[in-house]
Amino acid sequence: MRVHELLRQYFDIHERTFKFSFRKVLPIPGLFEALDYRAYQDSLRSIHGDLILAADALAKHRQSGAPLSDHPFVPDLEAYAREVADAARRLGEICLTLHYKSEARRGYNAATYKSEVTAYKAVVATYHEMGGRLNVSFAAYRGVRTPS
Secondary structure (H helix, E strand, O other), X not given: OHHHHHHHHHHHHHHHHHOOOHHHHOOOOOOOOOOOHHHHHHHHHHHHXXXXXXXXXXXXHXXXXXXXXXXXXXHHHXXXXXXXHHHHHXXXXXXXXXXXXXXXXXXXXXXXXXXXXXXXXXXXXXXHHHHHHHHHHHHHHHOOOOOO
16 A cells, blocks of 8 residues: 555654764764765655545545445545645655754754654654544554454
């Protein structure tokens, strides 16, 4: 499923951006390769667009009357894809700003970074919550019982 692959790509960039790394603490050329925030931002922009297209396709499917188009899984996946797309957009903006900071451009201070990360984490918390509901509706879609 295309959405699954896009999620994997997004989660990979999220992990590389936020996990602890000595390369962030000790940016020693030749020993630790710098993170390419610009490439992350480019990838996230593409992921965002592709997730929006996938969500739009799910919306069309839901409205088509095709078999199973009225199952709760379809709108749940559509909403989840849109929320992760928003998270990808926000993370892309953070990565672009980190790229500018790595080039010693001025204008990005700790307070701004903290504010952007806080807003991003709120979106992440929302899609985590939605993911739980999505798992339940997907199990129902597949006809699998879930523990209560």
